Amino acid sequence: MKCSQCGVCCKLFLINLTEKEYKSGKYKTQFEEFGLTEDFQEAEMCGANIITQQKDGSCYYLMDGKCSIHNKRPEACRAFFCKSDNPKFKEMIDRMNKYRQKQQSSSHI
Numbered sequence: 845m846k847c848s849q850c851g852v853c854c855k856l857f858l859i860n861l862t863e864k865e866y867k868s869g870k871y872k873t874q875f876e877e878f879g880l881t882e883d884f885q886e887a888e889m890c891g892a893n894i895i896t897q898q899k900d901g902s903c904y905y906l907m908d909g910k911c912s913i914h915n916k917r918p919e920a921c922r923a924f925f926c927k928s929d930n931p932k933f934k935e936m937i938d939r940m941n942k943y944r945q946k947q948q949s950s951s952h953i
């Protein structure tokens with residue numbers, strides 16, 4: 845099954861970069877205006893390895909409902925699949941389903 849690129853996960857979840865991704869400097873991250881730290885543990889502790897969010901909380905790279913860096917998206921985005929039956933994703937998938945239900949019910953008013 846393929847990702848439909850609905851963009852819902854990109855609106856709801858923070859994306860933690862791996863050490864390699866963070867140190868590559870290729871992704872726009874929170875607090876980067878203060879400079880990247882060499883110490884990845886420190887970056888993780890303060891959330892500096894998280895991709896910047898837009899004002900509405902969605903990922904910086906979500907444009908017109910689609911990932912603008914789809915072929916270069918971080919590992920965290922590649923690993924997650926909302927149709928997965930892997931228990932480690934259950935909480936995230938439940939949250940996505942609740943979000944979709946809320947969207948559907950508000951569009952019927």
Ligand code: SF4
Nearest residue numbers: 854903905906911921
């Ligand atoms: S990098 Fe792309 S796939 Fe990952 S959360 Fe952002 S918009 Fe979504």
